[in-house]
Amino acid sequence: MALSHLDRLEAEAIHVLREVAAQFRNPVLLYSIGKDSTTLLHLLVKAFAPAPPPIPLLHIDSTFEFAETYRFRDAVPAKYGVELRVHINKEGVKAGIDPFVHGVSVHTDVMRTQGLKQALALGGYDCAIGGARRDEEKSRAKERIFSFRNAALRWEPKAQRPELWNQYNGRIHPGESVRAFPLSNWTEMDVWRYIEREGIELPPLYFAKERPVVERDGVLLMRDDERMPLREGEREVLRKVRFRTLGCWPFTGGVESEADTVGKIIAELESVTTSERQGRVIDHAPGDSMEKKKQEGYF
């Protein structure tokens, strides 16, 4: 019996995770609490069983995660028996960076990109595993599975290492690092089908439920706490929504949906005609914005 597409994706992702463990001294898995990194967590456990995973999780906490996300973060990795480390850019907090005052770009840069750089330097991590997929965005379509970063953590698209067969070159000099993307060849649909097959537990925000939302600039935002000032004429209304990705709540729009199970989400995706990043405010900048952010060190 030939292996199915999902079987092969799973085996290839496990192969990459094992390569990371074998080739790096101090790797870490960037855990964003979303479905992709929770899928990675599941794969991490499978890759090293019966041994405990030799790679800890690292969450770059923007301080604006959804409350439900925090609850999930504090409960689920522990269930898997994996160590979770959390980093907050304290300078950003001290400087009073506020998404509603400084905007999405500044907040993301300070709390995520700079926070990530701080955490990687502090931890001395030589490899950071991420859940990015090539189908998410055009510049990611060209990124390697082992993506080399120079000592300034920059991605140089023209100086990428050729990647043939399943040979992943993780040789680096001190100060350099690698980002590893085991889910590179997965699509959004593959991830959902795998979640369904494996019965992976996800944060409830992925599933449709009546939630209080504010419609702002065409995006349905969930006002997760009092830090979001309402504008003139705005008010919270109850809508049945779910979230296709989980970022900072002030920048992550929900979609109206009836899908409250993984099966229904898959059925919904089969008929949907918008990409999952559509609800992300950060991507809606000019054409190369993601490529630029990646060069600067954004995940």
Next chain:
Amino acid sequence: MDRLRFITCGSVDDGKSTLIGRLLHDTRQASDDQMAALARDSAKHGTQGEALDFALLVDGLAAEREQGITIDVAYRYFSTPKRHFIVADCPGHEQYTRNMATGASTADLAIVLVDARKGVLPQTRRHSWICALLGVKQVLLAVNKMDLVGWDEEVFDGIVREYAALAETVGIERVQAVPVSALAGDNLTRRGDAAWYAGPTLLEHLEAASVPVLDTQGAARLPVQLVLRPHQDFRGYAGTLAQGRLSTGDAVLVQPSGHEAVVASVAIGGREVESAEAGQAIVVTLDRERDVSRGDVISALSAPLPVSDQFVAHVVWMDEAPLVPGRGYWLRIGTREVAATVTEISHRIDVNTQAHEAAKQLAMNDVGLVKLSLAAPIPLATYEESRALGGFILVDRLTNATAGAGVVRHGLRRGENVHWQAFSVDKAVRAAQKQQTPRCVWFTGLSGSGKSTIANLVERGLVAQGRHTYVLDGDNVRHGLNRDLGFTEADRVENLRRVAEVAKLMVDAGLVVLVSFIAPYAREREAARSLFAPGEFIEVFVDTPIEVCESRDVKGLYAKARAGKIPNFTGINAPYERPEAPDLRLDTTAATPEVLAQRVIDAIGG
């Protein structure tokens, strides 16, 4: 559902990206917001006037959109109710041969695009040959822009005939052809205008193409990725099964050590299974304690791999620094990494004509047939037998770049028979007899920097202390052992390789060896260091500014070089790569040779 991985090859304007953009669009993989972005991008960078430029869906990097070309491999995903597809979109320019090889390494099939107006071009031949070299033997020939030749059947038939002849000469085993217009989408996912063409659309061909399944029938091969030891009673070997099946109770051989064992358990994702097949990521345990580590191959006992330390391979060069025989690289094959040297370039192959040419080195995007020699014997499969085990990369020892990729053609028998003799008298015994610690002290610096002067003073000092020493001097060695070598880059590399090997033998003999060579290349100095045990090799940089060397000009060489009488003279018309982190740096403008020599003697220690 299964999946097919394919690569698209074509020349600059053949319409590859347009074809893939179309496939994504027509199979509804491009979403509304991506289509809106496409409309914006088309207006800004598009080459199709008012119409959508589907190539912009896949040309992801800013530089590519601005220049309207594809400069790197992009991976794309789509599926139909019958199959999942992974597409490698590869650039067609000659200078990106390396990217095409990368895309082909994991492909089951190649779509070769030909512009109906231009027919089969040298590039078509190049692309097809690179695909065949990397093991892609199945081609879908898409004759594109048929609308621009009025869907002329004779044009199509002519190109198909010409390509069939080409395919046979480069080793493509299976060809199917479709007339298409990628821009309009004709015969891609829906039937086009030509009544004379009744065959399948491109997509139907893709859905029906045979997927070269992972070889589950062959002998079991498990390259070990890592050893799992959660507690005293469990020792598991993790890896992706490259070939065959592995079941509990199977008799296996650990290679290259040659230890036999029986498989005690097989697990996938922590769950024990009766057996696993090629392509699965597994953990096995053995019935007895064996020394197994990363890089070993667990093979079926009945059909082990031959073990060899020399083999012949086709290599595609991917680095700006050329491949030079004698230079050391890290070779990665299966899960093993081993030091390797290209001992000979049998020939370079013209990628357009496949003619063989003599070559002293391989530049970026060159392909050649080479002989490789490894620091240790390894289990070796040919690429023909196994794509998973017979493909390798070469890593630059200095920059760590993936400098080249190769496919094993065959092992060399002499490698199997030559075994390093384990003498009972070894280095430690010889060193103890001389009551000293063997060392290789490597003086590097410009001509006239004072290397030999200091090395001779160091030797005198050491001998006065009763040590056993030898000085290997650039000039002296070039008069004898290396008198066949000149001063080209390739000859310099070989010169240094020989000297490093001689120094290694002398250290093995228990001596303190003082090597006084210009050694202009950082890679060769690093390769020399890697021959020795940690701490045994001391790099001494005799740092004299070139103006000072030139003003001393003891041998009158700088004057000659300036007069153009010496080509490739280091510092004048050949490079010197300064050591970034030498063990010792001697500033000859700041101290006398005697003082500097004493510093070296102190560094050598007991």
